[in-house]
Amino acid sequence: EGGMRVPCVVRWPERIPAESVCHELTTMMDWLPTFAHLAGASAPRDRKLDGHDITPLLMGESDAKSPYEAFYYYHTDQLQAVRDHRWKLAVAGGDATAESPYLFDLSEDLAEAKNVAEAHPEVVSRLSAHLERAREDLGDQDRKGEHVRPVGRADWE
Template sequence: IAEVLKAKGYHTACIGKWHLGDQPPFLPTRQGFDYYFGIPYSDDMTPRPGYDWPPLPLMENERVIEAPVDRNLLTKRYTEKTIQFIERHKDVPFFVYLPHAMPGSTRAPFASEAFRGKSANGPYGDSVEELDWSTGQILATLRRLGLDERTLVIWTSDNGAPRRNPPQGSNAPLAGWGYTTMEGGMRVPLIARWPGHIAAGTVCHELATMMDLLPTLAHLAGAQPPTDRLIDGHDIWPLLSGSPNAKTPYEAFFYYFTDRLYAVRSGPWKLHLAIRDARRNTRSGRPMDRLLLYNLRQDIGETKNLAATRPDVVERLLAYAEKARQDLGEGTHRTATCRPAGRVENPRPQ
């Protein structure tokens, strides 16, 4: 996204968690971002028994400025840096990608002193309340600078709440936890705000994915997505803007866990595939060695298996699954459209 927007004159910043490669060729500054401030991978990747990780670094552009970083201050500092970037670029087109580290991947999320111990839901609640504060500060900045009606703000999450003790969030009424291919792990909220372009209070129930942001933002900037590779996402501006009768661009959607296909959805139907050697996805608590078919429109909690009564739907979705394997690959099977992962010889910790 940053590369496409930068080519159209946008000033670009990534502020927050990266986790797409910590070696120089993979850093945000090599992927179209003019500025980077954040941690290069997950907040739980810190030195401890069994894990020989270096102290968690805080980076600015391509330089480590602190190690270890104080994780309690990440949300506060990310917010301040975002506001500073917006203020510096208020008179030119800009794009800010703000992947907050919190609530993060630890059993006790972090928060600054102003929020620590203040919520009724422990450290998790503290960190969520600080994220709410952060969003409010950024929106207030846009209003103060007269950018409110000229800025599209998108707020979303990367996965559902994971199973932790004590609990951290809820996915109800969806079934399953984060890091599974149940709806509770994969389906997340998205809020899009652009006064004058997106009507307040409207709701869209059509299926869309994070992959759609690239072609959508490219369209809004008057650009084109890359043409030297297959782009799986679609321009979903008709969905976001509330165009009459706008429908999902997906005939089928595929639920992968790492390199394994676990489920496929088409329209209201979702089919969990029979996998005898399922990995972490077994956290869903569901049997994985049989086909499970659900009508999500009528049964959002995935409670009533209709595989036996709708063999026609099962057959159709199995055909989609096979088509996905031929296009996207699975396990050791790689197709011509599968791009190899980037690697660096002799990597050095940041």
């Protein structure tokens, strides 16, 4: 699960509870809106941000949850998978000849070795709907999304 189970250590004495652990999923894109909130500033309003303010998670609020229903896996312009907190649905795309879809129960199978799609058609259906929403929003190979945003970059001179 490249990029998903990456630990993050945050220290802010007297603000973030010492030795607290959060198992909710977030992304690097969450830092901008979070730091803006913590600094008392507003996040940019002239563009859509992909991240969310995760201050409640950082502060150890007991009822804090990830602001995401699903996370998407893209390889270049190809949508390859979607996951929620427990399940991951992988679909063959492009020139792939593998059977599709593959559903993995990440709470039991971190190695993604056992396809349980046939045993859980309701999960396949729910995650497939997330895939379609991602295709509509961000696109997929040979399909332009309605809300594709330019990639941010810094021009170093």
